[in-house]
Structures are given as structure tokens and as C-alpha cells.
Amino acid sequence: MMYENLINREGYIEKIRPFIDKPIIKILSGQRRVGKSYIMKLLIEEIKISEQAQIIYIDKELEKFSDITQHQELYEYVKANLSESKKNYLFIDEVQEIQNFQLCLRSLLNEQLCDIYCTGSNANILSGELATHLAGRYIEFSVHSLSYTEFLNFNNLPDNNESLERYLTIGGMPYQYHIGTEPSIVYEYLKNVYSSILLKDVVSRENIRNVSLLENLVAYLADNIGSLFSAQNISKYLKSQKINIPTQTVINYLRALTNAYFIHKVSRAEINGLKIFEIGEKYYFEDLGIRNSVRGLNYRSDIGKLIENVVYMQLLRSGWNVYTGKDEEREIDFVGEKNGEHIYIQVCYLLADEKTIQREFGNLMLIKDNYPKYVVTMDPLSHQNTYKGIHQLHLRDFLTMNI
Numbered sequence: 001m002m003y004e005n006l007i008n009r010e011g012y013i014e015k016i017r018p019f020i021d022k023p024i025i026k027i028l029s030g031q032r033r034v035g036k037s038y039i040m041k042l043l044i045e046e047i048k049i050s051e052q053a054q055i056i057y058i059d060k061e062l063e064k065f066s067d068i069t070q071h072q073e074l075y076e077y078v079k080a081n082l083s084e085s086k087k088n089y090l091f092i093d094e095v096q097e098i099q100n101f102q103l104c105l106r107s108l109l110n111e112q113l114c115d116i117y118c119t120g121s122n123a124n125i126l127s128g129e130l131a132t133h134l135a136g137r138y139i140e141f142s143v144h145s146l147s148y149t150e151f152l153n154f155n156n157l158p159d160n161n162e163s164l165e166r167y168l169t170i171g172g173m174p175y176q177y178h179i180g181t182e183p184s185i186v187y188e189y190l191k192n193v194y195s196s197i198l199l200k201d202v203v204s205r206e207n208i209r210n211v212s213l214l215e216n217l218v219a220y221l222a223d224n225i226g227s228l229f230s231a232q233n234i235s236k237y238l239k240s241q242k243i244n245i246p247t248q249t250v251i252n253y254l255r256a257l258t259n260a261y262f263i264h265k266v267s268r269a270e271i272n273g274l275k276i277f278e279i280g281e282k283y284y285f286e287d288l289g290i291r292n293s294v295r296g297l298n299y300r301s302d303i304g305k306l307i308e309n310v311v312y313m314q315l316l317r318s319g320w321n322v323y324t325g326k327d328e329e330r331e332i333d334f335v336g337e338k339n340g341e342h343i344y345i346q347v348c349y350l351l352a353d354e355k356t357i358q359r360e361f362g363n364l365m366l367i368k369d370n371y372p373k374y375v376v377t378m379d380p381l382s383h384q385n386t387y388k389g390i391h392q393l394h395l396r397d398f399l400t401m402n403i
Contacts (some may be wrong), residue, residue, distance in 0.1 A: 007154055007177065011317075012039050013046065015141055020047065021087075021115055025093075025105055028119045029126055030143035031261035031286045032201060033193050035174040036119035039094050041144060043117065047089055054083035056090045056114065058098040069097075071104040078108060088114035096125040102133040109137060119143075121201055144317050145287040146172030148310070148399035155181055161186040164396050168306045169297060169392060171289020187293035194294050201260035208256060213245050217253050221263060221283050222295035225305035226333075228268070228280045228324070254283070261286055264316065269323035271332060271344075271367060282324055285310045303378070307395055308333065308347045313375055315345070318403050330363045340373040343403065351379050358386070364390050374398065 019026055020043070028036045034280075037059070047053050056078055058065050066303050068074050074092075090108065091125055095101050095118040120126045120251050130138050146154060148167055154177045157163040170176065170186045173193065179185055198214065208214055220234060231250040257263045264284050268277040285291040288309055292302075299306075315322050315336050320343065325332030336343040344367055346360045364373040364387055374391045376398045385392040393401075 008042060009035065009039055009150060012141065012143060013042055013321055016043060019139060023109065023112065025109060025130075025138035026117045027126060027130070027138055027140045028117070028125065028143050029140055029261070030119075030121065031145070031198050032121045033173055033175065034143050034145045034261075034286070036121075036143045038174060040091050040093065040117060040119060042291045043093065052086045054081075054086040054088045056081045056088065057093075058091070059093040061094060063165070069099060071098065071100040071102075074098050074101060075104045075107060078104070078114065082113060090114040090116045092116075092118045094119060094121060096120045096122045100129075102129040106133050106137075109134070120204060121261060122259055123261060124255075125205075142316075144313065145275075145289075146174055147314065147317055148172075148396075157181075159396060159400065161396070164399075166301070168288060168303075168310060169292060169299070171287040173287055173289055184280075186289060190287075190290045190293035195289050197260055197262055197290075202256045202262070206252070206256035206259070208253065213243065213249070214244050214253055214256075217245070217250065218257070219295060221257075222285070222291050225284060225291075226280055226282055226308040230279055230281070262290075264312070266312065266322055266324055266334075268326050269335065271325040271327040271330070271335060276323070277326065281323075284309045286313070302345075304349045307349060307376070307378065310395070311345060311347050311398065314399055315343075315403070320403075327366075330366060332363055332367075342369065344371065346375045348375060348377050351375075351392075361387050361390050 007250050008230055016026060028039060030036055044055055044057070048055065058068060058074070058077070060068070069078055078090055092098070105118070108116060126140070151157070151167050151172045152163060156173065157166070168182055170181055170183050171190070173190060175189060176186055179189055181376060198211070202208060202214065203211055216238060217234070220238065231254060232247045235245055235247040254265070258265050262285070264286065266282040266284065269275060269278045271380070288306055312322060312334060315334060320336035320338045323335045323337070325335035325344065332344055333347045334345040336345070344364055346364060348356065348360045351357050351360065358374045364375070367373065372391065374393050376393050376395055378395050
């Protein structure tokens with residue numbers, strides 16, 4: 001099995017590398033088509049270079065593996081392909097397509113027959129089945145669409161405002177390496193990805209009956225990136241548009257879209273202490289290109305939403321637990337927590353006047369700890385400035401810094 005022209009996504013490989021040959025299952029999770037299989041292929045190439053390895057590779061999207069539907073069939077296939085003279089490595093793509101897969105993985109792990117790697121694109125199944133049967137015996141690595149720097153690398157583009165605009169327009173699905181960055185071509189591909197996610201990972205898996213209601217909900221989320229709302233006020237709004245959808249159905253559909261890693265839920269929390277509020281949350285898209293392809297893009301009116309979405313995803317890729325901050329009357333766009341450290345970020349397209357400056361910087365200045373505080377903008381004058389101790393960053397600088 002040879003893979004030519006693989007572009008390295010070294011950040012993910014660095015995280016996984018310490019666990020190679022360790023008796024723990026490695027799970028790569030994320031939305032369909034974000035590059036989980038690609039990262040597995042990078043791992044396979046690395047293992048083959050350093051080891052006399054027997055690679056057992058199962059891709060549940062290929063017809064040749066369609067007869068592996070149950071855990072017993074998976075176990076029998078693996079046993080039949082084990083080598084007695086080489087170290088065995090098992091790679092399973094879209095493991096959730098195999099019923100009760102966790103029973104087979106537990107047995108293989110107990111028997112120490114192979115080093116196990118899996119990908120999956122449904123959070124509910126992965127967390128539920130694995131937590132029940134393999135608690136403490138697996139580690140999960142979240143895989144996301146391309147970061148801005150990966151986007152530049154994949155497409156051999158310079159770091160300039162034109163490249164940033166292209167990234168905000170077409171997103172970072174890795175397959176663009178094969179089809180280029182022309183929006184009309186990329187959008188046709190992304191519409192197919194969107195349909196596949198909705199059909200395979202949301203509608204079929206979650207037994208959703210009313211697809212048109214689901215699509216109306218996606219459209220609402222696309223139009224309201226970064227807005228605070230609840231399932232109840234979504235339901236009320238859709239009813240005002242003659243779309244009758246009960247609050248509980250909205251909750252179920254939001255959960256289904258989140259389980260497919262299509263959207264990400266961000267809860268509100270107190271700035272001091274990070275107490276989580278039960279009401280009010282924001283949703284962001286895993287990939288802006290998919291959002292733009294299915295909803296249409298008006299760059300001028302959408303730019304604020306796009307910037308906020310891309311800042312959130314950069315924080316997520318960098319390992320931060322992200323909340324929307326609230327304290328009395330203040331709102332902070334993003335509060336990040338990682339290993340006991342914090343980061344505070346306000347996002348604004350342009351600092352057009354003194355009132356905007358006071359709003360964006362003023363809320364951050366009232367936070368009395370010494371953790372980093374940033375205002376991220378696309379203001380032409382915002383490259384690496386400070387204002388009363390608050391760092392002002394251009395979006396490009398933020399997306400290329402190590403946070």
C-alpha cells in the first residue's frame with residue numbers, strides 16, 4: 001500500500017507519535033472529509049519506515065469491506081491477516097459503521113494482538129460505546145479541517161490578504177489540494193460533502209424524518225454564526241417564518257449536527273470561575289467553505305461572522321476549551337482554558353470609531369488577571385499593536401501565531 005505526494009500534517013502526527021506501539025487504542029475523530037484517513041496514511045508510512053510491520057487496513061467506505069458489518073466479522077478478518085513474524089498494526093476507517101465494534105477492539109487489546117488505530121465521525125457513538133467498554137483504554141485525537149497555515153501549505157500560497165480572503169471563502173477541506181481553490185469548483189465539491197454528512201451522519205444515524213426542517217435549521221445557524229440563542233428562541237423564530245418545529249426537535253437536531261462534528265456548541269460561562277450557564281449558547285461551523293457553499297456568501301455582510309468562526313476554530317485546533325464569557329453586563333467573545341491557563345479574545349472586523357474601540361478593549365481591561373488578552377481584527381493598522389496593555393492583532397497574525 002503506497003501513498004504518493006502526502007503533504008504532512010505534522011501537528012497531528014506529533015500528538016499521536018508518543019502513543020505508537022503503546023497498548024492503548026488511538027481514535028481520530030472529526031467531521032467527514034476533514035482528513036482523518038489522510039493522517040492515518042501518514043502514520044502508516046511512518047510506521048513502515050521504522051518497523052517490520054504488518055499493516056491491516058480496513059476502510060468501511062470501500063466495497064471490498066462491505067461484508068464486515070459486525071464485531072465478530074471484524075475479529076475474524078483481523079485474526080486471518082495477522083503476521084507471526086512482524087509486528088501487527090490495525091487501522092480501521094469509519095469504525096462506527098461496524099456494529100458493536102468496541103467488543104472486538106476490547107478483545108484484540110486484551111489479547112495484545114495488534115496496535116490499534118481508528119477513525120470515526122460520530123461523537124455520540126464513539127464516546128458512548130468506548131466509554132462503556134474501553135474506559136481508560138483509548139485516547140481520542142480531534143481532527144479538524146485545515147488551519148490557515150495548513151491551507152497555505154496545501155495550496156502553495158503566500159501569506160497575504162488575498163490568501164486570507166480565499167481561506168475565509170472556501171474553507172479548509174483538504175481535498176481542495178486535488179481540485180484547486182476556484183470557489184465555484186470547490187463549492188460543487190463541498191455541496192456533495194454537505195449532502196453526505198447530512199444523509200450518512202445525521203439523518204440516517206439519528207433517525208431524522210423531516211430533512212427539510214433540518215436544512216432550515218442549518219440555514220438559520222449559517223445566518224446567525226456567533227449569535228447567542230437557545231433552542232426555544234430558534235423554534236419561535238422558525239415559527240414566525242411559517243416553519244413549525246417544536247423546541248425539543250430543535251434540541252435533537254442541534255445535538256445530531258454536533259455529534260457529526262458539523263457544528264460546534266459554545267456555552268456561556270462566568271469570566272471569573274467559568275461557571276457554565278444553562279441557557280444561551282453559540283454555534284460555529286467546522287468548515288466555513290461548507291457553510292458558504294450551501295448558504296451563499298455575501299463577503300461584505302458576512303465578514304464579521306466569518307472572522308469569529310475562524311478565530312473559534314483556531315482556538316479549538318490549539319487545544320483550548322472555549323466559552324463565551326459573561327460577567328454582569330460584559331460579554332467576551334471567547335474565553336479559552338487550557339492546563340489552568342486562560343486567554344481572552346474579542347473579535348471585530350474593523351475598529352471604525354472610538355465607540356467601537358472602547359467596547360472591544362474596555363471589556364477586556366476590566367478583567368483583572370494577567371492572562372493574555374487580544375482584540376483580533378482585519379483593521380489595516382492592527383498588526384501587532386497594543387492599547388492600554390491589550391494586544392491588537394490582525395487576523396492573519398493571530399492565525400499564524402502559536403497560542
